Amino acid sequence: MPDIDISQPHDYDHRHADVSSGWLRATVFGAMDGLVSNIGLIAGIAAAGAPRGVIVLTGVSGLIAGAISMALGEYTSVRTQNEQLDAEVNIERAALARNPEGEEAELAALFRRLGMSDDVAVQAAAEVHTDGERALRVHLAHELGLNPEEKASPWVAAFSSLASFSIGAFIPVAPFIFDFGSIWSGLAFGGVGLLLAGGLAAGFTRRNRLLGAARQLLFGGIAVAVTYSIGMLLGVSEF
Numbered sequence: 001m002p003d004i005d006i007s008q009p010h011d012y013d014h015r016h017a018d019v020s021s022g023w024l025r026a027t028v029f030g031a032m033d034g035l036v037s038n039i040g041l042i043a044g045i046a047a048a049g050a051p052r053g054v055i056v057l058t059g060v061s062g063l064i065a066g067a068i069s070m071a072l073g074e075y076t077s078v079r080t081q082n083e084q085l086d087a088e089v090n091i092e093r094a095a096l097a098r099n100p101e102g103e104e105a106e107l108a109a110l111f112r113r114l115g116m117s118d119d120v121a122v123q124a125a126a127e128v129h130t131d132g133e134r135a136l137r138v139h140l141a142h143e144l145g146l147n148p149e150e151k152a153s154p155w156v157a158a159f160s161s162l163a164s165f166s167i168g169a170f171i172p173v174a175p176f177i178f179d180f181g182s183i184w185s186g187l188a189f190g191g192v193g194l195l196l197a198g199g200l201a202a203g204f205t206r207r208n209r210l211l212g213a214a215r216q217l218l219f220g221g222i223a224v225a226v227t228y229s230i231g232m233l234l235g236v237s238e239f
Contacts, residue, residue: 092136096132191217
């Protein structure tokens with residue numbers, strides 16, 4: 001049996017998923033939004049009596065507009081979040097330069113709250129403060145829960161959202177595009193898409209896949225029921 005270095009548990013004992021790049025949240029959000037919004041959109045206009053051509057046009061328009069909107073929204077939100085993180089880094093860096101003794105005392109107090117004795121807390125804070133950048137990282141981590149080295153990429157979030165929304169929005173309109181669909185086949189395609197997306201998302205977070213799939217189907221079903229009912233109530237006379 002090979003020797004195991006127990007000081008490196010990530011080499012043999014367990015692994016952590018990448019939670020800082022921003023792709024997973026954007027992908028899941030995009031896929032769910034694409035599915036639910038286009039299922040609801042198609043259900044509403046189909047229930048109102050719209051012909052196939054109008055359903056296809058509406059579904060494709062919703063796909064394009066929604067995908068672009070999601071990508072722009074993800075890019076802007078992640079970039080804004082990163083800029084806010086940079087601003088907090090600058091604030092803390094300035095505080096360390098302006099009042100290093102006070103910041104060191106503050107860190108010692110934080111260490112005491114973590115369970116260190118007074119002597120150990122003071123010594124640990126002093127050792128951390130021998131390096132300015134290290135002190136900055138420790139203060140950010142303990143005071144704000146931030147790590148300036150783990151910023152999500154706005155481009156990754158934007159393209160992940162664009163691609164996943166497009167795929168999700170395409171699923172319920174596919175039967176109409178290929179001319180073998182009715183409202184029920186579109187809803188069936190959308191329902192299968194919701195089940196798959198919910199199950200995959202639950203798998204990434206190590207949750208029960210069946211429960212995740214059922215939850216997404218339920219949420220999508222509520223949206224469809226609302227839009228379908230509105231379409232039935234309004235109806236159309238001609239296009």
